[in-house]
Amino acid sequence: MSLSVKEDAYWSRDARQLLAEPGSSEQGLSTELAGERLSAARQRSLRSEPDRQALRLFAHQFRSPLVLILLFGALVSLVVHDWTDAAIILAILLGSALLGFSQEYRASAALAALQRRLALTVPVLRDGQLVTLPADGVVPGDVIHLSAGNLIPADGVILEARDFLVTEASLTGESFPVEKRPGIVSPQAPLGQRTNCAYLGSSVRSGTARMLVVRTGRDTAFGAIAERLAARAPETEFARGVPGDPGRASYLRWRSASPTWG
Incomplete structure (x- = not known):
């Protein structure tokens, strides 16, 4: 089974099995194998979609x-020279559109800012x-080295750690650093209790690993949040009758983006 399959509870498996499955080892991937996987990994990256441009x-x-x-x-009002009605209708439509655009543009900008945080380098074997x-x-199968101050570039399991503390507030809401160490965790463990794993979007507070x-990319826990932020929630019949309502757009986006961990 591929390690990128989301249903695979990799945190509950022995690290030696995980190293063997993708053809990796304690010495990391070969350059050739990594190159083969890179194109597939980039298709699942967290880059912005073109339809998020401001004009669109x-x-x-x-x-x-x-x-x-x-x-x-x-x-019609313009054709019949009813300037007052035409001006009122156009003003309402423009104001409503601007408010709706403002909400969606800020959400897109927030998503882009999260993605820019990922523009970092990492030591890889x-x-x-x-x-x-x-x-x-x-790519999946790489062995990376992490130390204090690093942003974690992917989801993975800890092979070796020394005084390794990670901040996961952006994923779990836990403000205190969490110690990470090698081991096996129950398949039913929620994300916050997977002490043998580190996740994209978190940062290293201290130690090495x-x-x-x-x-x-999108297969990570962080990627799942990004996809929900980018997705538009299905509109109800009532919602279709309220054009450009920023409050509705904000609420639907918040509901669709709210993660359920477990």
Whole structure:
């Protein structure tokens, strides 16, 4: 079974089995094997989609049928020279669209800011040699070295640790650092109790460790949050009748992005 399969409770398995499955070892991947995996890993990266551009986001505010009807009404008012009604309708539509755009643009900007945090380098074992690579060059099966101050570039299991404390507040809400060490954890353990794993989006507070990369990009716990932030929740019949309501958009986005750990 591939290590990138989300149903695989890798935190409950022996590290030696995990090292054997992807063709990795204590000395890391070979350059050739890593190159083969890199293209597939980049297809699942956390980069922004083109449709998140500002103009597209603004144009999206006018897709509602009710908005199109009101626009048609405004055009009719202009044709018959009813300037007052046309101005009122257009002002309401523009204000509503701007408010909706503001909410979605801020959410997209927040997601982009999270992604920019991942623009880091990491020491990786390749062909038995420790080399420094961009974080987006890490693939499942890599063995990486982590130390105090590092941002963790992927999800994985700890192979070796020394006084290794990790801050996971962005994932679990726990403000205090958590000690990570090698071992096996129950398959039912929630994310916050997987003391043998470290996750993308967390940071190293102190100590050093070696970690086997298991999941990257969208397959990580952090990636699941990013996908829920980017996804649009299905609109109800009521929602379709309220164009550009920023409060509704914010609530639906919050509900769709709220993680359930376990």
